[in-house]
Amino acid sequence: MAVSDQSCPHQTETDTDTVVFVEGKLAEYRAPVIDTLLEGLPTEGAPELYKLVRSYPSRPGKGLRSALCLATTRALGGDTAAALNSAVAVELFHNGFLIHDDIQDDSQFRRGQATLHAQYGVGAALNAGNATNLLGLRRLMANRSTLGAGLAWDIFRETETMLGHTLEGQALELAWIRDNSSELSDDDYYRMCLKKTSWYTFIYPCRLGTLLARHKDFSVTALDRFGWYLGAAFQIQDDVLNLVGTYERYGKEISGDLWEGKRTLMLIDFLRRSSGPDRERLHNFLGKARASRTAAEVSWLHQRLLELGCVEHARLAAQQLVAAALAEGCGALAAAPESDDKRFLLALPSYVVSRDH
């Protein structure tokens, strides 16, 4: 779906053009980040630990978060070399979250391979996640000598804010599953989504990029709303792909969210609208532990979400949000000179709803 906004001249491409352009730029941003990340991993001390830390960053991935950090820096006239260390930190925190998230959700696959805890056990994976976060902190400490104490501290504070939001968002979602919450609203979903996903995936990298650019006309919050709407659309699209994507492209188990009982916008829609036997069956399903749920139950829920239009409802919400993200992005970046980096940022809304992985 191509997103159009007549006030923004950047959206004239087809879906295919957008996907090709964005994925090309993602690969371009990702290469130095992953190379630097892997080269910087400790080689001594505990090889068995760093072998696990190396695992997720070595797998195929989009590198979206670090790309956002670099693209924002460059779009606002900043220096790539000075931003690289922070972009690596963003990627490390992301991988640390993924390792822990997979343990918490007991997910079995990540980026086309078995999750770390499925391969090595929960204890070793948990430790590898902690070590990954430690390496992220070390990257932030290194900023002090290269960027100066003031900017390094600003970046550290943004990181502290991001970690707080993300952990609170994760706690919200875990509590919903633990308590078998069934009286949730769309607002509850958006709040969880803002804190758990949007902040660290979009708002935080954009804020770091803005700080790193040191452009006096762009405040640190300039791209907040762009990031928030984009993040919400991204998460909804991810939830949709989890139901209707293919494992080969998506890289995670299809219907994994249903197995986990995740409160997605689609499930909340179904919870709100179901009654009678449907509601009773759904409530019983959500009340079970993941291991007790059956393939037949997951298949029934999957089918009902499609039949009742819950999936289409979510897709439409994602489309509205990407349109809002584009409008916000065009406004926020109006004063930035034209560049491939700016074009990349403004192509992301279309990409988010066009992607299949």
Place this chain on the structure above:
Amino acid sequence: MSDVGAGAASGASGERVRESGSEASDAVQRAASVFEEELAAGLAGAEKLEQRFRAEHRIDPEELNTIVQRFRDDGHSVIEVLAERLGDFQSEDMRSLAQRFTKDAHGLIDTFANLVNLTPEIVDRLTDQRGPASGEKPGNGGQ
């Protein structure tokens, strides 16, 4: 985007999809409202700053600057939203009034924010003039 499952959006669900059109247009409003609430919660930063000032008798200029900058950004955003609505007026007088209001409001936000940014320097100077808090002896760091 994957089209798998798109065929299921037919028949009974077709009507649902049409209903969703108007519901989904609420998505942005809902998301915006949640974001504003979170930003408002972030203003707790101002309370923390005040508490620290009461305890330590100093203001961190960087911290205050961050809070003021966010206040400035949010203030300008609110004015723009209001201005868009005021711009819908049909009468030329009202439109002109709305434009003047918008300009004044933007100026007021900036002036206020600039004044607040002078606060740390003034407060620290006043605190220095006042001397140590009661119970403290000069020259020994209050120990």
